[in-house]
Amino acid sequence: xxxxxxxxxxxxxxxxxxxxxxxxxxxxxxxxxxxxxxxxxxxxxxxxxxxxxxxxxxxxxxxxxxxxxxxxxxxxxxxxxxxxxxxxxxxxxxxxxxxxxxxxxxxxxxxxxxxxxxxxxxxxxxxxxxxxxxxxxxxxxxxxxxxxxxxxxxxxxxxxxxxxxxxxxxxxxxxxxxxxxxxxxxxxxxxxxxxxxxxxxxxxxxxxxxxxxxxxxxxxxxxxxxxxxxxxxxxxxxxxxxxxxxxxxxxxxxxxxxxxxxxxxxxxxxxxxxxxxxxxxxxxxxxxxxxxxxxxxxxxxxxxxxxxxxxxxxxxxxxxxxxxxxxxxxxxxxxxxxxxxxxxxxxxxxxxxxxxxxxxxxxxxxxxxxxxxxxxxxxxxxxxxxxxxxxxxxxxxxxxxxxxxxxxxxxxxxxxxxxxxxxxxxxxxxxxxxxxxxxxxxxxxxxxxxxxxxxxxxxxxxxxxxxxxxxxxxxxxxxxxxxxxxxxxxxxxxxxxxxxxxxxxxxxxxxxxxxxxxxxxxxxxxxxxxxxxxxxxxxxxxxxxxxxxxxxxxxxxxxxxxxxxxxxxxxxxxxxxxxxxxxxxxxxxxxxxxxxxxxxxxxxxxxxxxxxxxxxxxxxxxxxxxxxxxxxxxxxxxxxxxxxxxxxxxxxxxxxxxxxxxxxxxxxxxxxxxxxxxxxxxxxxxxxxxxxxxxxxxxxxxxxxxxxxxxxxxxxxxxxxxxxxxxxxxxxxxxxxxxxxxxxxxxxxxxxxxxxxxxxx
Amino acid sequence: xxxxxxxxxxxxxxxxxxxxxxxxxxxxxxxxxxxxxxxxxxxxxxxxxxxxxxxxxxxxxxxxxxxxxxxxxxxxxxxxxxxxxxxxxxxxxxxxxxxxxxxxxxxxxxxxxxxxxxxxxxxxxxxxxxxxxxxxxxxxxxxxxxxxxxxxxxxxxxxxxxxxxxxxx
Ligand code: FES
Ligand code: FES
Numbered sequence: 001x002x003x004x005x006x007x008x009x010x011x012x013x014x015x016x017x018x019x020x021x022x023x024x025x026x027x028x029x030x031x032x033x034x035x036x037x038x039x040x041x042x043x044x045x046x047x048x049x050x051x052x053x054x055x056x057x058x059x060x061x062x063x064x065x066x067x068x069x070x071x072x073x074x075x076x077x078x079x080x081x082x083x084x085x086x087x088x089x090x091x092x093x094x095x096x097x098x099x100x101x102x103x104x105x106x107x108x109x110x111x112x113x114x115x116x117x118x119x120x121x122x123x124x125x126x127x128x129x130x131x132x133x134x135x136x137x138x139x140x141x142x143x144x145x146x147x148x149x150x151x152x153x154x155x156x157x158x159x160x161x162x163x164x165x166x167x168x169x170x171x172x173x174x175x176x177x178x179x180x181x182x183x184x185x186x187x188x189x190x191x192x193x194x195x196x197x198x199x200x201x202x203x204x205x206x207x208x209x210x211x212x213x214x215x216x217x218x219x220x221x222x223x224x225x226x227x228x229x230x231x232x233x234x235x236x237x238x239x240x241x242x243x244x245x246x247x248x249x250x251x252x253x254x255x256x257x258x259x260x261x262x263x264x265x266x267x268x269x270x271x272x273x274x275x276x277x278x279x280x281x282x283x284x285x286x287x288x289x290x291x292x293x294x295x296x297x298x299x300x301x302x303x304x305x306x307x308x309x310x311x312x313x314x315x316x317x318x319x320x321x322x323x324x325x326x327x328x329x330x331x332x333x334x335x336x337x338x339x340x341x342x343x344x345x346x347x348x349x350x351x352x353x354x355x356x357x358x359x360x361x362x363x364x365x366x367x368x369x370x371x372x373x374x375x376x377x378x379x380x381x382x383x384x385x386x387x388x389x390x391x392x393x394x395x396x397x398x399x400x401x402x403x404x405x406x407x408x409x410x411x412x413x414x415x416x417x418x419x420x421x422x423x424x425x426x427x428x429x430x431x432x433x434x435x436x437x438x439x440x441x442x443x444x445x446x447x448x449x450x451x452x453x454x455x456x457x458x459x460x461x462x463x464x465x466x467x468x469x470x471x472x473x474x475x476x477x478x479x480x481x482x483x484x485x486x487x488x489x490x491x492x493x494x495x496x497x498x499x500x501x502x503x504x505x506x507x508x509x510x511x512x513x514x515x516x517x518x519x520x521x522x523x524x525x526x527x528x529x530x531x532x533x534x535x536x537x538x539x540x541x542x543x544x545x546x547x548x549x550x551x552x553x554x555x556x557x558x559x560x561x562x563x564x565x566x567x568x569x570x571x572x573x574x575x576x577x578x579x580x581x582x583x584x585x586x587x588x589x590x591x592x593x594x595x596x597x598x599x600x601x602x603x604x605x606x607x608x609x610x611x612x613x614x615x616x617x618x619x620x621x622x623x624x625x626x627x628x629x630x631x632x633x634x635x636x637x638x639x640x641x642x643x644x645x646x647x648x649x650x651x652x653x654x655x656x657x658x659x660x661x662x663x664x665x666x667x668x669x670x671x672x673x674x675x676x677x678x679x680x681x682x683x684x685x686x687x688x689x690x691x692x693x694x695x696x697x698x699x700x701x702x703x704x705x706x707x708x709x710x711x712x713x714x715x716x717x718x719x720x721x722x723x724x725x726x727x728x729x730x731x732x733x734x735x736x737x738x739x740x741x742x743x744x745x746x747x748x749x750x751x752x753x754x755x756x757x758x759x760x761x
Numbered sequence: 762x763x764x765x766x767x768x769x770x771x772x773x774x775x776x777x778x779x780x781x782x783x784x785x786x787x788x789x790x791x792x793x794x795x796x797x798x799x800x801x802x803x804x805x806x807x808x809x810x811x812x813x814x815x816x817x818x819x820x821x822x823x824x825x826x827x828x829x830x831x832x833x834x835x836x837x838x839x840x841x842x843x844x845x846x847x848x849x850x851x852x853x854x855x856x857x858x859x860x861x862x863x864x865x866x867x868x869x870x871x872x873x874x875x876x877x878x879x880x881x882x883x884x885x886x887x888x889x890x891x892x893x894x895x896x897x898x899x900x901x902x903x904x905x906x907x908x909x910x911x912x913x914x915x916x917x918x919x920x921x922x923x924x925x926x927x928x929x930x
Contacts, residue, residue, distance in 0.1 A: 007854075009854065010851055012861075013852070013858060013861075014839075014843070014845065014849075014853070015848045015861075016858055016861030016864050016865075017835065017838075017839075017845065017852060017853065017858065017861075017864055017865075017868060018795075018835065018836065018838070018839045018843075018845075018849070019794075019836060020793055020794055020795025020796070020797070020835065020836075020861070020864075020865050021860070021861040021862065021864075022794075023797065023862065025797075025798075026794040028789075111768060148873045187895060190860070190862075190896055191797070191799045191805065191807060191860065191862040191863050191894060191895065191896050192797070192860070192862045193799075198923050213828050239860075239861065241797070241860045241861070241862030241904045242859075242860040242896045242897055244896070273801050274800040274801050274802070274805075275801055276801065344826075354837065355763060367861040487898045488859030488860030488861070489859070490859070573777070587874065623825060645856070647856070647902075648856050648859055648897075648898060651898055651899035651900075651901040651902060652859065652896070652898055652899045653899075654899055655898075655899025655900065655901070656896075656899070678800070678801065678802045678804075679799075679801075679802050679804035679805055679894070680801040680802040680804055684804070684805075684894055685894075686890075686891045686892075686894060686900075687886075687887040687888075687890045687891055687893070687895075687900040687903070688887045688888055689902065690899065690900060690901075692883065692901050692904060692905070693899065716899070728919045
């Protein structure tokens, strides 16, 4: 029986539970003997000119070996927006040279003998700052009153969508609702902060250990910043303690560690504190959205418009271009007659924005799902019913969503029905009515979100693809090299399952290697929920091709026609039809000559997983406190390879989605000081704030890869965030509340209730 | 300062700076790097170990405060032949870990919890682990693992009696 689709326990686990993972900070490697430590002096001010930096005091400080400022780091690249349409005058030097644009921006490097000496020393650096006005509010940024980059002429980094919106879009509508929605800035906050270790060899090559999501992309980014050829850089990926989109590529700090190692001719290490992490690692989301939705009183939505104002933070990084993904998914699961959307990304004096689990798609779903509820409330119809009336009918042939996304297959109504049924939707509504009738202080809220998302979109050029190498060894074990980059997803187990299924080698005897660019020079890494559908498919393809190579060799070996050979998976050997004894195993063949195949799997395009989430909350109408009591999720990501791993991905994503809806937010004061730069202040989700989740199975295979798999990594944040938010609003809708921005903290909810009772819905 | 700490059953005397944190002592002086550092505000629990059988955040304890006491880290739980401790088994069985960064702390917090409350309810588990953050699992499978370990314990595989777990002070 095939092990595909079964609950195989992770082979990775014993190490993590006994000796612990070897994260970058844990590395013991002789190449790092005698390493010195980098600490970054960071800007304490959101926006200022730098008049001068005096480092004389620090040079005499305990253990200080060197201090560098922008004046020293002259041989590195100047960073610009990643695509040409982003204003190219918004430039960044690796260390701030004349202007700082967010609290936490690196201004100097302090190198010390011991790690602990760095912080005190960095405090002694005297920077003469000439403060400039902070720009925090997005409308303020948009107004260009204070320019972050005067040479750019505007704070707008880029615009997406049509230059002109259709003023007649809502002409045929009986009902039109419009409102501004905040999709707040959150911190990815992987449990492992950023880190690096670097050393240059006598051959002039850099070896750098960096926690990342794809060593090959990190090599490219690091080489570009250092202005060296990528073949001069070897990236090794140690165990990675979570990433969530924020460890793609490399940050200026990583390049500066490598630069320092070259400058000093010594190995150099760096690990940031959580305080630095919450200011220095890219943040996610950060959109101000205006949704307008119109239609008929019978529940038909005729037109929908989404306008996005994206916060880029102080410098245009990946977050600047994520609204293009939001626009791509504007209509979501719906068959609206007329849809339009436009976006504009503006710089502010805050931490730069990057990708965070879902990266642009949760924002699209949040907007349209909130809009659907606003419309339902306006016409007084059940939100489930409004959705049913507008969902795209089931389809099995690819269809264009009008914004450039080619949905591969979908059955959104079935997903919704299953979620509602599992939730007991009718009973929940009845209970809600009862509670309201008796004036219960604990109001019950039910929130729904339907979603479709894009996964495995692939590289900027060409069709999405990934490579894998499978090798069988003479002792009967096997090694897989993959271009994906697991950091908790369990590729070590999943890829082994795929090869085991083809080759008959037990999962425990298959080693999966990733994240060393000398060993695996090409690869797309792990992100955008691409790994199984491309990297896994490549493992399967390589295994199958390896069997064909082996079959020919076995035929020679046994002196029979290759067509008379059968591969006996249970014995991992070829046998001759009708001749019991004649057999040759893959291990035997590998003993005669190396037996390996490298394969590249190319997909015809991205896939579009979909689903529906239902959240149930209790809201204390006197205090505004929200308790998430249930979360029911239908996530159809095609065929499931290992339900253990797939469910784990769903749980994690759901929790992060619920965290955004309920409590997490990065906050700045008006002067641009971060108010949430520690775990004491950032309301990181804990075990007490979520329930156990109720997962409902639904698997509609895609035809885009032989595994039938779509991506599952980001479904949770996409579905759960609006489901929970909608539930909170629903709980207090009878009090006249129509909308509550995230996070739905007690204060926010309480204020919304009071404001509604005063007549301002 | 001279301190003598018994770590995972082995006593050792070292001369340390008074400000040295227990987590750094374990990582650098005793070469036990499973416990991780995830914050600087005693919030995340990635550094959780047992001090005289009680779970503590080792980033909040000075090495000198542990002088004369017994510390246990996750490295001590599995038997010498590699057989996993019931809590470790439960974490694997229930997929209670993904990236593994929170795991050593989470497992020690669980061992500490179950020694105080061998049959916790789901609510009690969630409350006991409130100070142990995990970004990957959404806590769902961690909670299941703890409950499963408690069940296994009540079936006779008592966590307290398992290899590597010392008695409480
Ligand atoms: S490192 Fe000890 S609580 Fe976070
Ligand atoms: S498993 Fe990654 S933080 Fe818990």
